[in-house]
Amino acid sequence: MQTEQRAKAEPRHEPGYVTPEVNIYETKDGYVVEAEMPGVHKDGLEITLEDNEITLVGRRQNETVAGTPLFRERVLADYRRVFEIDPAIDAGKIAARMDQGVLTLTLPKSEEVKPRKIAVG
Amino acid sequence: MNSLIRWSRPELATWPSFGRLTDLRNEIDRLFESPLAEMARSARLFxxxxxxxxxxxxxxxxxxxxxxxxxxxxxxxxSLHEGCLSISGERKGEEKYKEADVYRAERFFGRFQxxxxxxxxxxxDKVTAQYQDGILTVTLPKTEEAKPRRIDVNVN
Incomplete structure (x- = not known):
């Protein structure tokens, strides 16, 4: 079952931030966004909903200094990504969970737009 | 840009260079009018x-x-073998989304090493590993011989 309008996820570049990699799924109940933010604890999350946009910001915890870097590939910047959301989403029921650096955002659709089975009499 | 940095030659990348690369990406994005990150991501699939x-x-x-x-x-x-540390593993996808429509699949599932x-x-025998907030930290104490030692100089 597909809706016309979908959660749009065009990556926009955010200077000074890392764009987290995401997976987005749609089920009949709503959308699920998984965003990779290694180094971010749930206290470092800032999720804001404004008009039809949801902004995910993940701030890295201050890591203890581990010595002199000999080899460095990680980018120790905070994460940020903005998504335009489907108006069918019930903003009051958005839920977030953080587990081992992966943010899982559940965005349920409001009851009216959920596909409904009509019994044939 | 993070995907590109992963494939760059391993060397010390510090804040200023990150900023410069960011600007460069903006320039390139504007030039081709297509987000470079998208191409970098599809390249990673392979x-x-x-x-x-x-x-x-x-x-x-x-x-x-x-x-x-x-x-x-x-x-x-x-694992530790002949002076080399190996970290490997497998990340498995969530079974419950098998039936769902997938709009974006940027995360990688499978093996790494x-x-x-x-x-x-x-x-x-003293190596420890800790996994927190998605970061694996392996602490490897040096052998006594490898630690810097202060040698007192005796003056007669």
């Missing part, structure tokens, strides 16, 4: 998963940090 790794040293120990978010502890393997040659001998 080359698998190379988690970012940092290696730090202080006088007593070496510390390796690897970004492997969303793993289960038991799916991460850490990283191996790093250690610059100093370490005490293998």
């Amino acid at each position: 080359s698998g998963w190379t988690p970012s790794l940092d290696l730090y040293e202080d006088k007593d120990r070496l510390v390796v940090k690897v970004e492997v978010p969303g793993m289960k502890r038991e799916d991460i393997d850490v 990283r191996t790093v040659a250690l610059p100093a001998p370490v005490a293998a």
Whole structure:
């Protein structure tokens, strides 16, 4: 079952931030966004909903200094990504969970737009 | 840009260069009017998963940090062999989304392996590994011989 309008996820570049990699799924109940933010604890999350946009910001915890870097590939910047959301989403029921650096955002659709089975009499 | 940095030659990348690369990407994006990150991501599909790794040293120990978010502890393997530290594992996708429509699939699922040659001998029996907030931290204490030692100079 597909809706016309979908959660749009065009990556926009955010200077000074890392764009987290995401997976987005749609089920009949709503959308699920998984965003990779290694180094971010749930206290470092800032999720804001404004008009039809949801902004995910993940701030890295201050890591203890581990010595002199000999080899460095990680980018120790905070994460940020903005998504335009489907108006069918019930903003009051958005839920977030953080587990081992992966943010899982559940965005349920409001009851009216959920596909409904009509019994044939 | 993070995907591109992963494939760059491993060398010390510090804040200023990150800023410059960011500007460069903006320029290139504008030139082609297509987000470069998208191309970088599709390229990664064919080359698998190379988690970012940092290696730090202080006088007593070496510390390796690897970004492997969303793993289960038991799916991460850490091993030490002839002065090389290997970190490998497998990240499994969530079964419950098998039936769902997928709009974006940027996360990599499957196996990875990283191996790093250690610059100093370490005490293998004292190595510890900790997994928190998606970052694996391996602490490798140096052997007594490898630690810097202060030698008193006797003056007659």
